[in-house]
Amino acid sequence: MSLETVIWHDLECGSYTADLPYWQALAGRHRGTVLDVGAGTGRVALPLARAGHPVVALEHDAELAAELARRAANTDDGGPALPIEVRCADACDFVLERRVALAIVPMQTIHLLSDRAAFLGCARRALAPGGVLAVALLGDGVEPFEVELGPDAVQLGAVRYESAPTALRRRDGAVLLERRRSRIANGASRSAIEVTRLAECHRETLAAEASTAGFEPLESRRIAPTSDHAGSEIVCLAVRA
Numbered sequence: 001m002s003l004e005t006v007i008w009h010d011l012e013c014g015s016y017t018a019d020l021p022y023w024q025a026l027a028g029r030h031r032g033t034v035l036d037v038g039a040g041t042g043r044v045a046l047p048l049a050r051a052g053h054p055v056v057a058l059e060h061d062a063e064l065a066a067e068l069a070r071r072a073a074n075t076d077d078g079g080p081a082l083p084i085e086v087r088c089a090d091a092c093d094f095v096l097e098r099r100v101a102l103a104i105v106p107m108q109t110i111h112l113l114s115d116r117a118a119f120l121g122c123a124r125r126a127l128a129p130g131g132v133l134a135v136a137l138l139g140d141g142v143e144p145f146e147v148e149l150g151p152d153a154v155q156l157g158a159v160r161y162e163s164a165p166t167a168l169r170r171r172d173g174a175v176l177l178e179r180r181r182s183r184i185a186n187g188a189s190r191s192a193i194e195v196t197r198l199a200e201c202h203r204e205t206l207a208a209e210a211s212t213a214g215f216e217p218l219e220s221r222r223i224a225p226t227s228d229h230a231g232s233e234i235v236c237l238a239v240r241a
Contacts, residue, residue, distance in 0.1 A: 004161075005063040006041055008181060011152050012163050013107060014043055019136065019223050022234060023104055027053040030132050032101030037091050037123075038109030042068045042084070049082035057086045058094060092118040099128035105135040108232060110206070111175070111198035120213035124239065131239045133215060137201060139222060139231035142175060144168050151182070152228070160184040166193070173200045203235055216240045 023044055027034050032054075036045045039057035041064050049055050049072065057072075059065040065088040072084035087094065091105075092115040103123050113119050123133050144167075151164035160183075167178040175198040182191040207217055215237035225231035 004183075005061070006067045007154070007156065007161055008163065009040055009064055011154055011161055012179070013040060015152070016043065016107065016226070016229050018226050018229070019106060019232065019234070020044065020047055022221055022223065023048065023106065023134075024051060026102060026104065026132070026134055026236070027051070030102040032128070033098075035096070035100045035103040035123075035126055037103060037105045037119075038107070038112070039068055039086070040064050042071050044104065044106050045084055046071060046082065049084045052083075054083040055085070056096065056100060057084050058089055058091060059086065060088065060090050062088050092122065094122050094126075096126045099131065100126055101128055101131055103127055103131070103133045105133070108136055108138050108198060108230075110135050111138060111201055112196075113199075116201065116206075116209055117213070120210055120215070124214045127239050129239060129241075132218060133210070133237045133239075134234055135206060135237070136223075136232040136234050137203060137206065138175065138198065139233040140225050142168070142230045144170055148180065151180075158185055170200075174198060175200065203233060206235055207237075210237045214240050 027048055033056060034048055034053050035056045037058050039045045039059045045055045045057040057068055065086050069086040072082045074081055092113055103126060146167050148164050148166045151162035153162045162182040164180045166180050169176045177196045179194045180191055181194055182189050218236040218238040221234045223232045
């Protein structure tokens, strides 16, 4: 496993908590197993499982999935394993053996998917009758900039890791987020620019695509931006009867 894959993921995504109360509330209302799409190292899956909600965590990156499985096993503190089943699979091409009550797509993961129609079909087949799909879309706070911001940073042993947003651009139907990743050790720094492409997808677009897949609108919730993260609009869709 590349430990740095986990470090960068946790540094750039792991501290975000503004949406957690809403995911917890949804899991409480739709009792049963929760499918967490794009689970990463467990930012959402672990709190849900600690609250007693069984989770199927879907993550396409094998290194992140392996780290989530390790954390779910609670090997660090010797506690009981958490009710998380980790699946390393593509969100646009997966099958569950048993249906779930709730599927969630946190932190704008939907904007990263290569084939939303294929994902929506998979999600529809994964949900039980009356099941709900909740998708986080980019919301307020997504404004273009061309200046390097202060980095998120963590010191691990003799190595300091820094991730600094350097630009955000809208281009050809996508939001491009550029970050400078720096690894600093023994007085030497090694940096590289990473670019994340988020395909534009508005509520109306998602609603139309979801309707074709067999969903109907249920509710939506706005999550305000924080000092470090853009806001989101969580759109809930119910399996059409």
